[in-house]
Amino acid sequence: MGESKEFTLQEVAEHNTKKDLYMVIHDKVYNVSSFLSEHPGGEEVILDVAGQDGTEAFEDVGHSDEAREILDGMLVGDLKRLPGDPAAPRTAAPTASSSSSGSSSSFGVGLYAFILLGGAVAYGAYQYLQTSNAAQQQ
């Protein structure tokens, strides 16, 4: 423990050139410079996330296990998120099933909870108005 190097997002952002290119995926920091010209998806897409968090870009493509093994060989350390840094993107973990269609479910649950809560409040307000109306009419 504690042996691997830690980088902040600021430090990763300094490595954003072709010859010195770091990239964050799932809060790990990779030095991708040597792989850039070999990437089957082209240099451009990787340069787009040079020095940044490329988790979403990487996972959106649905990269193979082979691609993840290549990543392992380029690991240089862990990302250290500071207070105020953007939170880690909520994409499927590398070990999750190959289907990428479930990523919106957490939002769905929150939305249902919100609607239920809103309904309960509206019902309570309605009941209250009914009773106070009835009281006035007597």
Ligand code: HEM
């Ligand atoms: C350093 C991180 C990355 C590694 C190691 C990597 C590796 C690979 C590998 C091995 C493939 C071949 C297909 C496969 O095995 O899945 C591939 C394809 C591809 N990659 Fe990446 N990739 C990386 C980052 C990215 C990023 C950030 C994007 C941005 C969108 C991207 C876009 C693509 C696309 C579009 C293909 C498909 C190319 C095709 O089939 O014509 N990759 N990548």
